[in-house]
Every structure is written in C-alpha cells, then in structure tokens.
Amino acid sequence: MITGAQALVNGLRDQGVSVCFGYPGVAIAPFYDCLAQQTEIRHILVRTEQSAGHAASGYARMTGKPGVCITTSGPGATNLMTALATAYADSVPLIAITGQVSSQLLGHDVFQEVDTTGTAEAFVKYSYLVKNAADIPRIIKEAFYIANSGRKGPVLIDVPVDIQKSSFKEYEPGEINLRGYKPYTKGNSVQITKILKLLDKAKHPLICVGGGVILGDAISEVRQFAEKTNIPVVSTMMGIGVMPKNHPLYFGMLGSNGKPYANRAVLKSDVMVIVGARVADRAITTPNNVEKNTTIIHIDIDTAEIGKNMGFTIPLVGDAKYIFGEMLEKSAEGNHKEWIEELQEIKKSCVDPRVFHDEYVNPCRFVQILSDKMDDNAVYVADVGQNQMWSADNYITKRGRFLTTGGQGTMGYSIPAAIGAKLSDENRQVVAVCGDGGFQMSMMELGTMRQHHVPIKIVIIQNNYLGLVREYQHKTYHDRYMAVSLEGSPDFEKIAEAYGMPYYYLEKNEDIEKTVDEFLAEKGAALMVCRVYELDQVKG
C-alpha cells in the first residue's frame, strides 16, 4: 500500500527532481511528512510562495527541465499565482503542487479554501484537481510531459489533503495517453524549401529571434544559419543571449525600449523571419506597417501564435532546432554585404541622445563593465523597470545566460529566480540586478539565501524612485509625480549586515571597475548598491 503523498514524492523522484521550492501548511502536510523521510529531493524553504514559483522558474530556465514549487491551499496557492502567470507568459515549464482542503469539504468555503485550479485557469498550460490517489502516478508523469513539451508552460496539480493521506495498492504510472495533445511537429519540408527560396531572393532579409529559440535549444542552429547566409539578426527582450552583443550580424533588441537601429532594420527589411516570438506590443508597436512592406515568415512551435498579433505570408509550425538545422543544411551561402553595410551605417548614425548625470554612476557603463567582468558562462538575472532596460540594452553576451521576465514584467523576479538558477549549478556565477523597488519586493529572500547557503550576488541600482514609472510620469504627465518616490527605504547596508552579507557601495564612475572586481571576487553572497542619478532615463 502507498499513500497519495508518498506517490507524489515517488513521482517527483522518478522524474529526476533533485530540488524543489516551497512553503508548507496544513493542507500539504502529508506531502511534507513524506519529504522528511527521504534525502534525494532537497527542499528550499522560501519566504513567500511567489518566490517558490520564481525560483522554480530560474531553475527550469537553466536546466531545461520543469522547476517544482509547492504551497499549501488558500493564501499559499493565491500567493503563487503571480509566479504562475509570469512563467506562463514566458513559456517556462513549472510543476506547481498545491495542497487543498479535504475533498468532501470542497465548495463549502472552509478554512484556507480557494478554487485553486479555477483561479489559475487563465495562466497554466494544464491543471489537475486530484480526486483519486491512485491517479497520482499517472498525473505526475503526464504533468511533466505536458509542461516540458511543445510550447512549454506551468502545470498545476491541486491535491486535497484527504487524497494525500488515502492509500492505494500499487504505484503504476502507466503509459501517457493524451489523445488531444500532439506537441511535436518537426516542420513541413515544403515550407522550409519555400522559405529558403524567398530568403535567397531577398535583398534585405532579416531574422528576428525570440525567447523560443532559447527554450527550444536552437541557439547554435540559428546563429550558424545567420552566419552561413549572412542575414542580419535582431532580437526581442526574451531573445537576448541568442546572438553575442558584438557579433557583426547582430543589430540589437527591437521594440519600444530597444535600439532605434533594430527597429529601422525591421522597417527596411523585405523578408523577415520571426522565430519563437509572439510579436507583442512592446516588440513591434505597429505590426500593420511592417506587414505592408515586408514578407513575413513566422516560425513557432505554437500554431496559435502565428497570425495572432501580426499577419504573415508563410507560416511554419514546428521545432526551431529542427527547422534551423534543416535550413542550415539546405541553404546556400549568402552575401548581403550592401544590406549589412547599410545597417551598420544606420547603427553608426543613431546617436544616443541621453545625457547621464556624472554625479553618480552611469547605469549603462555599469552594466557593460559588470557583465564583461562576470564569468563567461555566468547568469545575469535582470529584474523589472529602468534597471531591466539598462541591463537588456548593455548586457554583454558571451556564453552566459540573461534571464528576465519579458512577458509580464514581474517586479521582484530577479532574486528568487537567481536563487533557482544558482541551485541548478552551484559552480556558475549568478548575479541578480534589480532596482530599489524590485529589491524591496523580494528582500525577504535574503533569509532563504542565508538558510540554504545560496551564494548569489545582488546589485541594487538605486535611484530612490520607481524609475520607469517616474520616467513615464515625466513624459506623459509633465512631472506630476505620484506614488513613485521610494522615500522610506531602509539602509541597505544594515539589511546586508542583518543577513550577514558583505556590502559594497558604488557611486562614482571611476570606481566601477575596482568595486565590481571586489564584489565578484566574494566567495559567498554579497550585496552591492550602485547609486545612479534620480532623473536618469531609459529613453532620450
């Protein structure tokens, strides 16, 4: 005989889970009791449930396997929702296990009851409300398969506490049989040939890469294809890291917060291949204009993304790794010297109109120096706000990873996600860069870092404002500032001291190199405040 709770733990173990992130409570207590009796799965106690989801997301994005997060029912589950929505928007595979009140009490509004599966419906790939303990082995197996196949995403398993306690005879996951779910499509070869012909004839071809290229493990195929055919590349925010920053074919991040020359490249292109990108409003603000002048080839694993936000000429549903592998093999070498030169001219002519106050640190220079000095394979986790834009804009890509929340822009993501990333590979250097607003949304996680010895580095870009909103109020409401001052923030040095972390303070441009060197040389966790001028802008 085996209990439902034991089956949950066995299921996770069978899927090769070695670490999970969670927060206990009575409705998930039987599961925790089973966790207590084993050593294969390490449990990281976060300080709020939202962080469990973000940490699992950081872990998943680094390992390519679903991250596991666990909470109790009611408020535990609702606290997790923001993290699920964040992961869903960025197609990150998660398995969320939530405790639930006893099945015979469901619907009675008892203590700590919420309709968890109903609440999460709009932002999970799939969800289960377990009614029978004997189903658990199959459900766990299915859930991992669904989360990490096709377009990836979070899967929720809500388990009433009586089901966790109840016993059944035999642990037998069986075969996966999801007749309505066929996530694997390689990519139609006729379409591939058609695309290659179009690209061959194009005068101004362009490739726009999105986060799907990274999720689909297709970075090297896409890069090699661009190099062989000499087609310039632009990127969405989630696609940062596909191309090295200084690559001669790379023309930066497009969109309202991106490089003007990347947007010019889009408008001037005659054939554009969009791959693994949803082309949402921040990336291409005027899809209709682009549609008119450009032949659009849209490649995505999710059929529904093609044509959702933008028209297309050639749709191609399938796996980016396979498709670009095929295209690489079948394509002829290309030469678009004039087009590349034209783009380089445009790039040179785009002068940055911003003037950074020299009283404090120039955030762009800081991000360049920091990311350059970081290990070649380091992980840079950017939070949300001005700091994120400065990071995306100036991060120097080598062999490392750039993690951020492009879809939802969830403040407070960076610290828990960095914890998850670090736990995926303790030998990798991980740096979280956040603003003073985002930091205060997650600073309780310094406790998690201390308890579980997670040596990540945290940088707070401090300007005493919710900077991106302030910048918006400056431009849109003519400096009528409302609710953007962070007056009242704590003394961050004392916070670092309270958690036993070394503290660095940087406020002068000439000190960047030295301070960053010392900061990165720290063996354990460390906190740095990088003071920037209050009114520094993301856009000129």
Place this chain on the structure above:
Amino acid sequence: MRGIFSVTVENRSGVLSKIAGLFARRGFNIEQLTVGETDDPTVSSITIVSEGDDRTMEQIEKQLNKQIDVIKVRHLNALHSIEREGVIIKVNYTRSNRLDIMEICSVIGAKIVYMGTQSLVIEYFGEPEMVQSLLLNLRPMGIQEVARTGELALQKEQK
C-alpha cells in the same frame, strides 16, 4: 462571419468551464453552445456557434486545438455539414387562434405535444432556419416560454 465549431473533448469534469473560460478570456463570442456525451462515454461533443472576422475564426480554431482536453476541432461549413436545432414552445391558446396554430405547425412540420386549457406546447426539430421561422410565425399568438437545444452539427462525408 458566423462560424460553427464541432469540438470533441475528453468527458471530464471542468472541461466545459475550460472551453467557456477560453472564449470569455480571449473575447470570442458564444452565440450558442450545446454539450452532450457521444456514443463513447469518455468523449463529449460540444457545438459552438460564434461570430467574428476571419482572423478571429482562425484564432478560435487554433486556441481550441491548443486545449489539452480537446481531441478534435472541426470548423464547419454550411455546405459540407448537417445543422439541426430542437425547440419546444409554449404558446397562448384560445378558440380564435387554434386553427392558425395548427396550420403553422402543419406547414412547418411541428407537433403539438401538450394541450392545456389556455396554452399549447409545440415541439420541433429541424433546420435552424425553420426553427426561426416557426418562432416568428407563432409570435403573434403570444409565446409564453421557449426552450432550445442550440445548434447541433455534424460534418458530411468527405469527398
């Protein structure tokens, strides 16, 4: 443009709410919705009538296909499908309108299935257009209540 989607889904609790939620969340219209078990008790059939432009219709089909509980989606075309609707109508009945009602029923092929002292109940199953026509013609008599199945649809043999 009007579109009929015939969707086969896993017969599990919560599936209808997932489908209805999808329509609400993405701003798709539901004009009519019919659900029932098929001959296979593990499969239910949902017929949804919706309204929107070509792009919306395409998105509805794709988003339905994305649902893991959805087994198959057919976007039906009037020429290649059979559409039917059932209705029961309670209508005011007096000596003076009795013949009119009987005549309407006999022309359309509807049946009187209940006869009270002041009301009649009429049943009809047929093409959706004829259901409309029946309701339209009975309206002057004073319709008290109507219950409709919503449109049912099946694809014809593929040629």
